[in-house]
Amino acid sequence: MASVDVDATPAPAIPTVAQALEAVPGVVVQRFFGGNDQPRIQIRGSGLQQNPVERGILVLKDGLAINRADGSYIVGLANPGEASLIEVYRGYLANRLGASVLGGAMNFVSPIDDETVLATGGGSFGRADASARTGFDGERFAAGIYADISRRDGFRVYNGSQRVSLGGAVELELSDTVSTRLFAGYTDLSFDVAGPLNREALNADPRQVSSGPPSSIGPNVLRDRPRREASQFLIGSRTSIVLEEHLFDIGLGYTYTRDMFRFPISSGVRNTDGGDLTAQLRYAYQPDEIAALPLFEATAQYVVGSSDRTYAINRNGTAGALFGTNDLDASTLSLTGGFNIPLSDAVTLSPSLSYTYATRDNDDQWSAASRPRLAFGPGGAVNSTVPAVDTSYGRDYGGWSPALAVSWRPNEDQMLFAALSRSFEPPTHDDLLGTTGGTPNASPSGFSTPDLDAQTATTLEAGWRGQQGAWSFDAVTYYSWVHDELLSLRDESGSLLAAFNADRTTHFGVEFGLSRPITDKWSARLAYTYQDFRFDDDPLRGDNRLAGAPRQVVHASLQYAANEDWDLIAALQWVPSKTPVDNMNTVYADPYAVVDLRTEYRVNDVFSFYGEITNLFDKTYASSTLIVDQASANQAVYLPGDGRGFYAGLKARF
Numbered sequence: 137m138a139s140v141d142v143d144a145t146p147a148p149a150i151p152t153v154a155q156a157l158e159a160v161p162g163v164v165v166q167r168f169f170g171g172n173d174q175p176r177i178q179i180r181g182s183g184l185q186q187n188p189v190e191r192g193i194l195v196l197k198d199g200l201a202i203n204r205a206d207g208s209y210i211v212g213l214a215n216p217g218e219a220s221l222i223e224v225y226r227g228y229l230a231n232r233l234g235a236s237v238l239g240g241a242m243n244f245v246s247p248i249d250d251e252t253v254l255a256t257g258g259g260s261f262g263r264a265d266a267s268a269r270t271g272f273d274g275e276r277f278a279a280g281i282y283a284d285i286s287r288r289d290g291f292r293v294y295n296g297s298q299r300v301s302l303g304g305a306v307e308l309e310l311s312d313t314v315s316t317r318l319f320a321g322y323t324d325l326s327f328d329v330a331g332p333l334n335r336e337a338l339n340a341d342p343r344q345v346s347s348g349p350p351s352s353i354g355p356n357v358l359r360d361r362p363r364r365e366a367s368q369f370l371i372g373s374r375t376s377i378v379l380e381e382h383l384f385d386i387g388l389g390y391t392y393t394r395d396m397f398r399f400p401i402s403s404g405v406r407n408t409d410g411g412d413l414t415a416q417l418r419y420a421y422q423p424d425e426i427a428a429l430p431l432f433e434a435t436a437q438y439v440v441g442s443s444d445r446t447y448a449i450n451r452n453g454t455a456g457a458l459f460g461t462n463d464l465d466a467s468t469l470s471l472t473g474g475f476n477i478p479l480s481d482a483v484t485l486s487p488s489l490s491y492t493y494a495t496r497d498n499d500d501q502w503s504a505a506s507r508p509r510l511a512f513g514p515g516g517a518v519n520s521t522v523p524a525v526d527t528s529y530g531r532d533y534g535g536w537s538p539a540l541a542v543s544w545r546p547n548e549d550q551m552l553f554a555a556l557s558r559s560f561e562p563p564t565h566d567d568l569l570g571t572t573g574g575t576p577n578a579s580p581s582g583f584s585t586p587d588l589d590a591q592t593a594t595t596l597e598a599g600w601r602g603q604q605g606a607w608s609f610d611a612v613t614y615y616s617w618v619h620d621e622l623l624s625l626r627d628e629s630g631s632l633l634a635a636f637n638a639d640r641t642t643h644f645g646v647e648f649g650l651s652r653p654i655t656d657k658w659s660a661r662l663a664y665t666y667q668d669f670r671f672d673d674d675p676l677r678g679d680n681r682l683a684g685a686p687r688q689v690v691h692a693s694l695q696y697a698a699n700e701d702w703d704l705i706a707a708l709q710w711v712p713s714k715t716p717v718d719n720m721n722t723v724y725a726d727p728y729a730v731v732d733l734r735t736e737y738r739v740n741d742v743f744s745f746y747g748e749i750t751n752l753f754d755k756t757y758a759s760s761t762l763i764v765d766q767a768s769a770n771q772a773v774y775l776p777g778d779g780r781g782f783y784a785g786l787k788a789r790f
Contacts, residue, residue, distance in 0.1 A: 137229055138162075138610060138649070140222040146703060146736035146746055149217075149255035149265035149785045150286045153177065156216035158691050158709065161610060161663040162226050162647030166686075166760035169330050170261070170291050170778045174212050174364070176684075176760055179226055180595075180614065181643045181669045182239025182561070184684050185623045185763045191564050194235035196243040198305065198319055200372045200387045205412045205441030206466035206496060206564040207237070210395065213323045213368050215301050217267055218282050220247035226647070227597050227614060228488075228539045228557035231472055232433065236492045236537045238559040238593050238616065238643075246305040246319050248273060248280040257746065257785025261778065262289025262296075265785065276309040290330065291778040292343045294357055297327035303370075313378050320371040329362035331355050331400070332762050332772040342756050342776035348576045354772025355400035355576055361453030366395040372414070381423045383430070387416035393443075398450060401510070402574030405455040410443020410464070428545075429476040429484070440467040447571065449510045449579045451517075457508040460583065461501040462527065464565050468494040474539070482545050486555075490537040494562040498569060498585070500528040511578035527569060527583045533590040535560035550602030561591040563622055567635035589637050593618040599647075607652045616643040623682075623719075625765050640672035641682065657698070663691040677719050684763040686715045701738040706731065717774075718767035725774060728757035746785040754780040 138160050147155060154165040154175050166176040178184045183192020191207045195214065203209045216222060223243040225233060230240035250273035258264040264287050271280030281304035288297050303321025310316060330345050334352050337344060348356030355362065372389030392411040399406065416437045422430035447460035474488025506521040541555035567588055573581025599612035620637040646666040653659040667689075669682040681687075690710040697703055708731055714724040734748040759777030767773055 138224045138226070140216075140224070142216050142219055142222065146705060146734050148746060148748065148783055149257040149267050149787065150284050151216045153211065153214055153216060156222060157224070158707075159649075159661055159663045159693065160224050161649040161665055162612065162645070163224060164665060164667070164686065164689055166684075167777060168760055168775055169295055169297065169327065170288070170759075174210075174327075177211055178685075179224075179239035180616065180645060181667065181682065181685060182237055182559075184669070184682065185625065186566075191567075191622075192237055192239040192561070194230065194233060194237060194241035196233065196241060197321075197370065197372065197389075198246050198317055199233070199243060199374055199385075200389045200416060201414055201437060201439065202370060202389065202391055203439070204391070204393065204410075204443075204466070204564075205439045205468055206464075207468060207494075207562065208564040208566060210325070210366050210368070210393070212299070212325045212327070212364075213366065214244065215284070215299070215323065216244070217284055218246065218301060218303065218321070219244040220249070221245040226612070227595065228541055228555040231474065231488055231490055231537070231539055231557065233435070236470060236472075236490050236535075236559055237561045238591070238595070238618070246280065246303075247271065247282070248278045248305055248307060250278075252790040253787065254790075255785060255787040257783060259783030260781035261291045263287070263781075263783065278307040280305050290328070291781070292330045292776065293345050294328045294361070295330045298325075300324045314375065316373060316375045318373045320369075322367070322369045324367045326365040327363070329357075329364060329398075331357045331362060331775075333774050333776060334770050334772045335774060336770070337772070338758060338774045338776055339756065342779065346772045352772045353576070353768060353770050355402070357400075359452060360400040360450050361398065362400050362450075363398045364396065366393065366397075368393045381421060381425075383418075383420040383422065385416070385418035385420075387414070387418075389414040389416075398453070398455070400576065401450045401512075401579050402576060403571045404450050404459065404574075404579055405448040406445065407448075408443050408445045408464075410441055412439060412441030414439045424478075427476070427478070429486070431477070432473075432475050434473040435470070436472075437470045438467070441465070447580075449508060451510060456510065459502075459507040459509070459580070460527070462569065463499040463501060464569075465497040465499075466495060466565065468492065468562070484543045484545075486539075486541040486543065488539045488541075490539075490560075491534070492537065492560050492562070493534045494532065494590075496529070496531045496533075496563065496565060496568055498527060498529050498565065500526050502527075507582070509579050509581060511575075513577070522573075522581045525582060527585050529568065529585050529587075531563075531568065531587075533560075533562040535590055535592060550600070550604070552598075552600045554598040555596075557595050557597075559591075559593045559595065561622065563588045563590065563635060567622055567624060570635075586636060588622065588635060589620040591618065591620050591622045591637070593621075593643070595643075607650065609651075610647070610649040612647045614643070614645055614647075618643060625719075625763060638671060639674060642670050642672050644668045657696055659695045659697075661693045661695075665689040671719070680719060680721045681716050683716045683719045683721075683765075684761065686711045687713045703736050705734040707734065715761070717761045718764045720766045723767035723769065723771070723773065725758045725761050728755060728777075730755055730757065730777065742788055742790060744787045744789075746783075746787065748783045750781045750783070751777065751779055
């Protein structure tokens, strides 16, 4: 398990997810449009080809899952600025939290501090941030509230974004054995989807957007004005009861999410509104108070939800005629039990078993015999109709996920481990229901409802974590044999299609983190991730690499403490080899290296200044790409990273 202390390193007033997680080995964050929008997050390739609605990671707030009932989540709603700590669980360790997915889990812990923190900042590309956080920490009562707003005009044409968040948490110690944490929050997110460029346009001017055929095989962004507007309200509680060596945790949570995504005309305008209820119960038996893990623990988690979804034609950037209405229901039950058996003072054997059962139901509410369609041609817009085919389905999935791990602690500061585990991941509604038949100049002609299997994987991993003198290190390697991997592709305009199951794939990786002080003033940190994800003797793709996964990602930083109050940091984000854009491995994104400079100066105990220069050498590069099965040389698949930017901010602590 890796943890990120959000307040420990210099950061802007509102850090992005990419900034908060950049130094965590094994966590790959690919920026899309530069702001708080929809970066692609993947751990060990889980959910690699999913975007904009993601899966493959269990996302928690204060230990309670906030994924929707079908396993999906909107990454742009995650706000590191609202967390004092981000916990990242990779591999078999995530089973303890009820996560049976290959990618593991991330837990955002709400801050409760006995202080008030105000921060503001701004800079290039019309960026402006403001945040406030205050709290009270008493003997049996503590509370914290936060609010922030961030906005950007953006580096590119049609690249604006804004996010507003507010919420809080309350902790109550009801007795010597019972304590409760209550939390609530609301986030409103909106951003323009600037879309991809082809290689020629990227190199000529990365600020521009695609104009569609015939100049580019891609979307007509200025005509269709793709955009996303999402909001989420959440409320939850966790109650802990400690009865000597017995611990009970009871969690309840509810989220209501509204999500409007105006895709290019090829997919249309999709609205999804609905709520999800989560219930969680955890029991742990720990007769040895000083043991790192309980002797036995079990978790039961149930999430159920429903939503209404409509599809409308994107007519010149507005919602035109409806062509689909659906009622979507989902539920996911996860049961986990495991032991941590001490074989000696230093060796622990940890067997566990999980079971997941999920349902995905879609009731097609479209009653007409045909669906409207719109196409743009030389003569202008042409309206037509296509036959309506019922898209209803009812699917259920069940599977077991056993795991066996052994750990050895040669001393208090180090741990070596090896584990063999299984993962099980049912598809989401976005995998099971997708538009088809659209083009950059025509709306969809129908829907695809593939009969998908759940994704399963067997993973062997080993690692060494801890400290040796001044060195802190985290080294893990893994190999996963994946069956029925859920892959989701995009059409030539960049719009999401329904998913399919690959037969067999393999995921091999190395996750390595290292940090140490070099002198009294100098310190260094390295996070290195190696990924080799491949098809396994696929009839069409052979042993090709899976599209979208950079083989190596390096983040290195060097920090200089000029004095007790002034820090300077140089950071390198380096992808040293080309990344396949398509599963046929015919089109690649080029390697790149980007250097950032950061500084923080603490004026006194109250005020501090922060400044940064991003992309110091103004590198033109693709920070991410679309993921397609077969790309063409002129296709718009590259998402430009921001050019050189400047930012300055002020923080006050009282």
